[in-house]
């Protein structure tokens with residue numbers, strides 16, 4: 001059923017987005033790959049996906065901090081691939097600092113990339129999805145869309161906003177065959193969290209791996225990081241027909257972090 005659909009995954013040059021791209025491509029889903037990468041590296045990535053999985057793949061390096069670039073990203077995807085049936089708003093950035101000392105440019109960048117970009121991508125994708133009477137919108141939020149943590153004011157504000165946006169879009173799309181959900185992961189083993197691990201290692205004079213364990217177990221009862229592929233498999237399920245009644249949900253995948 002998903003064979004021949006087109007998925008646009010923002011931030012699919014790394015981490016969760018890249019792993020999800022592999023999971024979806026293995027099921028024959030055509031891809032618009034996206035992220036901060038040079039055009040030649042991006043073209044190579046898309047060609048590698050096409051060769052490995054026999055799918056159509058396209059790369060776009062749109063900067064999500066710029067609204068016009070997001071508009072062009074969606075338009076380009078629809079023009080070249082025929083549609084955007086599955087939109088995965090995954091790209092995100094992090095900066096940790098107390099609210100009192102949080103740099104304004106970091107606040108603005110996190111809100112723009114982690115929250116506003118998802119709104120713009122959804123807004124520009126909806127006419128195409130509605131014309132087909134089918135769509136899947138999956139917003140990669142975080143446990144920080146459900147609970148707070150110190151030094152993450154911008155990230156938590158953006159991710160809570162993304163959960164709210166998910167609920168509203170699910171209501172607005174409920175009769176159009178389009179589901180809208182947010183996934184709320186705990187710790188996932190990707191480059192996004194390396195700065196946080198390195199900073200603990202430095203402060204406490206311990207190894208990177210020891211710091212990683214400390215970071216995970218500080219809040220997450222399950223004492224291991226998730227592999228990004230696990231999120232990809234969950235996203236694949238949300239795209240399936242079996243998941244057509246799951247909409248408007250903020251789905252934790254967090255090793256019992258938010259069960260406390």
Ligand code: NAD
Nearest residue numbers: 011013014015016035036063064091092142187188190192
């Ligand atoms: P990552 O750093 O491995 O990948 C981030 C991706 O976003 C990259 O492809 C990057 O190029 C892209 N990106 C960043 N800024 C961009 C911009 N201005 N324009 C276009 N693309 C941009 O991170 P990840 O851990 O895979 O994170 C993916 C999502 O998962 C993020 O939204 C993150 O908040 C969320 N998340 C991650 C974790 C975790 O523990 N890693 C936990 C919960 C939620």
